[in-house]
Amino acid sequence: MNDRIDFGPDDDMPPMSDAEFDAWLTRVAPKLNAPSATPRGEMWKVIETAARTSSDAQAGRIPGVTPIRRHWRLLSLIAAALLIGVGVDRMALRREREQRVAATPAATVPARADSADPSGLYRLAAAQTFTQAEALLVAYRASDAPGRDPQDLRQLGSWGRQVLSSTRLLLDSPAGRDPQLRALLDDLELVLVQIIRHSGAPLDTTDRALIDRALQDSRLLPRIRTAVPSPIPADASSD
C-alpha cells in the first residue's frame, strides 16, 4: 500500500527534534480532529442495506437482475483475453502495413487514433458505458416528474440492465486495474442495481430517497462526467 501514499520529497528534512515542542505536541495532538461518539446504529443500517443489496444482486434474488455467475466470469475473462489478443494482432498488422507504406514514397497514410491498444480499447469501452450511464441517470432523475407513464420506468429498467451488463464486464476485465475506475464502476453497479430493482413499479418516496442518497453520496454523476473527458469519435470503434 505504501506505493499509494505520498510521503513527499526526502530532501526537506527539518532540523533535529526539540523535546519541549514534542512534549507540547504530545499534549495537544489528541485534541486535533477529536472524534464525536460513534454513531454505531445509524451506520450499521446503511452498511446492512448496502451489503444486502449487493449480495441479493449476486445471488439473483432481485427480479430482472441476472447475476454474473462463476462460469460467466470465466467466459468474460476469456472474452477480454481474446479482445486483447485481437488488439495486439491488429497492432502488429498495422505496424507491418505502415512499414510497407513507408517503403512506398508516393503513398500517404491518414493519421488516426490507435484503437488496437488493449488499455485504449478498455478505456474506449469504459467511456461508452459511462456515456450510457450518464444518460440513464439523467433519465432516472427526470422520471420523478409527475404524470410520467409507468412504461417509461420499465424502459428505464431494461436500459439499466444493459448498462449493468457492460459495467460488470468492465469490472471483470483484467485490463481494468485502475483503482479509481474500479471504484467508480463499483458505485455505478450499486446504483444501477437499485434502479433496476425498483423499475417494475412507480417508486415510492422512500425508495427514491434511498437511490437519490446513493447517487448523492457517491457523487456518481460528477465522477462519471469527469471520467468521460471528451466526446467519443463516431468511427473510433470501427477499423
Place this chain on the structure above:
Amino acid sequence: MVTDDTVPSAPMATPANRADQRALIERVRRGDSSAHRALYEAHVDRVYRLCYRLTGTEHLARELTQDTFVRAFGAIEGFRGDSAIETWLHSIAVSVSLNELRRRKREHARNAPLEEALMIPKASPRSDPVMREKLMAAVNELPEGCRTVFMMHDAEGFTHQEIAASLGVTEGTSKAQLNRARGKLRVALAEYAEEWKS
C-alpha cells in the same frame, strides 16, 4: 474540527481472541449476518475514530466508515489472515480516507475562492484553542503520508507497529515520518514559539 477528547488505548491481541476472530471471520465468509454485525461492533469504534482523525468531519467519517465495512464484507473472501483483521480494516479505512481527501483536494483546488485565502488570520494567538487551530492548519499542510502517520500516532495513539502494518511500510519508515512531521510542524509554528514553550 478541534475538540477535547481522550485517546482510547488499542485493544490487546491475545492468542485467545485471535482464535475467536478467526472463527468470527469464518462465519462472516459463510454469510452469517450475526457475524457481520459482531465483526462490525468489535471494530467500528477504532475505524470511525481513524476516519474522523484523518478527515476532521463527522459526515465524512460516517461515510468512510460505512464504505470501509461494505468493502471489507465484500472482500472478506480475499482476506488471507496474514495480518490481524483490525490491521486489514485499518488499511482499508486509511485507503478510502486518503482517496476521498485527494478527491476533495483536487475539487477544492478547482473551486477555492480567493476570499478564503485572504481570510487566514495573521494575529498572534493568545489561547490554547487558537494555537490548536494553527497547529491543525500546519498539520493539513504536511505531505499525505507524513500527516497520516502523525495523526495515527500522536492524535489517535496507534503504535508504530500498527501504523507500519496498516500503511504497508516498515516501522522505521513510520518513525522517520513521525519525526519529519514533528520537525515540519515546529518550523511551521516557529513564530509562535513562546506559546508552546510557555
